[in-house]
Amino acid sequence: MNTLIAYSTRYGTSEKVAHLLAERLPGDVHIQNVVEAPDVEWGTVDHVIVGSSIRMGKIQDEMTAWLHINEAQLLKRPLGLYLCAGTPTPAERQRELEDAYREVLRAHAYFVEVVGNGYDFERMGFLDKAIVRMMAKQTVSSLNLDETMLDELVEAAQTSLRTRSENP
Template sequence: MNVIVVYKSRYGSTRGIAEFIAEKLREHDVQAEARSVDTDPDPGEYDAAVIGSAVYMEHWMKEAAEIVRRNRTVLAERPVWLFSSGPLRLEPGTSPDDPELEPKEIAEFREVIHPRDHRVFFGALDPGRLGLQHRLIRKLPAGRALLPEGDFRDWDEIEAWTGGIARALGAP
């Protein structure tokens, strides 16, 4: 089984998740590689795909959504899993499984490519890597609460999800 893990990341958090997923799949004896959408990978060259994007303002990044739309016929014929990396942390009483956190594009993708699953993972924020717009937001009184510094990714959760993918693909 040959799997591509495609991602679009703005500041590196989503790239880190994609690379971790590919690494964990390889530990399950699944051939896997992580590739940025910027390299214009061809999902048709692989048996399965995992596709993820950073999420901003309730949407996947444009380039990630476009690679799904552009390859919808090929993706609909293969096992596909989707992940989103976005919230840094949640209000008490909410979880990443909350339907409110699902990016707007996911409903469309469910209809078009029929992914096996979609998962929302917490992200990470390093203020030193932010672009001008996000640095300015962090200077606002509510900005630091909106964009808290830290790594909130739950690697155990990501590894467990990836193990489910490996099992679905028939890996030991």
């Protein structure tokens, strides 16, 4: 099975998650930053995981456009959706997931969840650093991933891959 992990990232957290997932998933796994390389050879893709980061309550515009352009293809394949977001409450996480991914994609996906957050001060500009210091009370780079959520995503993906290979 060929898995595509498509992501967008502002400061690298979604990319780090994509690589962690790729290490844990079986088969041929291709990681692709949709901002840098939006085109996909769909004929070679059996399974898709999409991840993005949240900045100021939104995913990147390029990811929104990519999801819209490729929605029909995504709906033909097993799909996992993740976000990297620092929202503290379940209600806020749910709102961000709903804002990031359209209902049709969330309903189709076997996994839709926030998997953690990170702040890379080396990659941030002055304004973003100031906002993170004020809003998240962070002053140094950090990576706070929810290992349980990552394990659940990997397990759900493996189950989806097994089910698909048994029932092509």
